[in-house]
Amino acid sequence: MKIIPYENFGYNSYKLMPFRFDRFDNDRFLLINEVGQSQYINSNDLDSLINGNLNINSNLFENLLSKSFLYTDDSNYQFRTLASKFKTRKSFLIGGPALHIFVLTLRCDNSCEYCQVTRKSPNNYSYDMRIEDAREFVYRMFESPSKNITVEFQGGEPLLAFDILKYIVELILSVNKDKKIQFVVATSLQYIDDNILIFLKKHDIHISTSLDGPQWLHNKNRPNSCKDSYTKTLNGLNSARKWLGFDNIAGMTTITRDSLKYPKEIIDEYISHGFHSIFLRPLNMYGFAVKREKNVSYTMDEFNKFYRKSFDYIIEINKNGYLLEEVSASLALNNALTPFASGYVDMRSPCGDGTGVLVYNYNGKVYPSDESRMLFEMGDNSLCLGNASDSYLSLMSSPVMKKILNSGIAETLPGCCDCAYLPYCGANPIQNYSRYNDMVGHRANNAFCTRQKYLYRYLFKLMENDTNKEIFFSWLTKLSPQQGEKYE
Incomplete structure (x- = not known):
């Protein structure tokens, strides 16, 4: 043979x-x-x-x-x-916009140094969303082909317009036939009460809140009329957890210039209040925040140094048995360690502006992103997609969307097309426009690019250590790195 x-x-x-x-x-x-x-x-x-x-x-x-x-x-x-x-x-391209943001009001009692919109007095109801527009926005949302929808309520302080929030939730639930809906409200928690919490619990509405660190830092970043927004936020947090539990409340901290020297103190604050997740969010200097840029801003290199100190401390905390994930790293790790697309619209190509998110503003207008509706507050309404009464097809085929998508494919952009980290990143044309008055921008000086490249290089270096990699996988599966159980 x-x-x-x-x-x-x-x-x-x-x-x-x-x-x-x-x-x-x-x-x-x-x-x-x-x-x-x-x-x-x-x-x-x-x-x-x-x-x-x-x-x-x-x-x-x-x-x-x-x-x-x-x-x-x-x-x-x-x-x-x-x-x-x-x-x-690239599966995110199939379903259309899955995130639908309802900006219910501009009313707010906080005067945050980094706020991107002009807040209005808590008693100025003229800046609330009209019921007629809210109804039309809900119908537009259901015209989106996505089967899995996240509805996010923003402001101002959306709980000041709770009647509108309640109307929208109940209308969505009465109209819905086959879509899976998740509700989130972004709130300072300073106006929450038992009546609101009963409604949130009944409809499984999640909360996203801001805690900027220790009391002195939070109060400096987020001042309000009571002179102690920190205490009001913590009181609201404790009440919300009694009704909703710990897992339904997420926290983020916006890093200002005053935050840079206190990475350990900020993280310890989150641990002391039982958080298992923290979002170390750099400043987004657009809208009215630009006017205060000299007071609160920093270079991206300064932020990256802060982030590295913070992240090294977070790794140490996880090694000691307490699960604490950092959200921006988790999003990046999802891209690097799994075959699946991130749900985060800023890390998509083609871009998520309009295709992944729609913003329904209090004034009856529809925008493709938060940045674009904040530009409107500065007098630039060039990125408005249309009105509440316009059909979904009309909004998505508008000249503005065509302009955004022409600059929204990272694979075609100079500086992006040759970048090793392109498969994990996004084009962000509206962010570029808001900062540089150009949708393509200049990648060599782009703060977002500087941040993303640093983050991925740092994470890949850390993943050479098996213990670090085990911790990162525990974040993606929400398992304790030592016990292998879901955290509470």
Whole structure:
């Protein structure tokens, strides 16, 4: 019997799939392909890979083949695998806008230093959403093809317009037939009471609130007429947790110049109040926040130094057995460690402005993002999609949406198209317009790009440690890194 030689079962040659790379040190590169899979490689192996000379019997070759970095001549399996991975990563394109933001009012009792809109007096009802517009907005929302919808209520302080919030929730529930709806209200918690909490609990409405750190820092960043917004927020937090539980309330902290020296103190504040998640959010200097930029802002390099100190401390806390995730890192890790698209509209390409989120403003106008409705408050209404009475089709096919999408595909933008971290990132045309009066912007000086590149480089370095990687996976699955149980 004639036996075919072993060599005949192997590969004779290979060709490259598209990928990009980032130099990590003098002799090591990080390769990332179109579907977000990654591989470390040294300079000699990278040269061999590109020149077609990589050893096809090596473990490196097998890793690159399984991760869709290359393909062989004798099979189209790798192409079908790559197509399937790409479809999964871009699955957010199928459903249309899944986040629908209702800006119920501009009324608010806080005078936050970084606020992007002009707040109005708590007694000035002329800046509340009209019931007629609220009804039309709900109908527009249901015209979106998305089967999974998040409804977020914003302000001002949306609880000051609780009657409108209640009307919208009840209308949505009465109209809904087959969509899965999640409600979220972004509130300072300073106006919450038992009647509101009974309604929130009945309809499983989640809360997003702001806690900027220790009492002195929170009060400085978020002053109000009572002179102690910190105490009012904590009182509201404690009441809300009694009704809704801990998991239905998320917290974020906006980092100002005063925050930069106190990373440990800010994180300790969250732990002392039982939070298992913290969002270290950099300033977004658009809208009216630009007027106070000199008072509260900083460079992105300064923020990155703060973030690194904070994150190192968060890792230490997790190693000691307390689960505490950082939200922006979790979103980035989802992109890097799973095949699935992030639900975060800022990290999408094509961009999520309009295609992933619609904003229904108190004045009856529809906008493709928070930034665009805040530009309106500054006198620039060029990014308005239309009115409450306009159909969903009309809104989505408007000249504004076409303009946004023309600059909203990161794969086509200078500075983005060659970036190793492109599969994890987004184009953010409206953010660029709000800062630079240009939807493409200049990536070399772009604060968002500086932030994203730093974040991914830092996370990939940390993931070389198995303990760190175990902690990161626990964030994605919400499991305790030591006990392996869902946290409470």
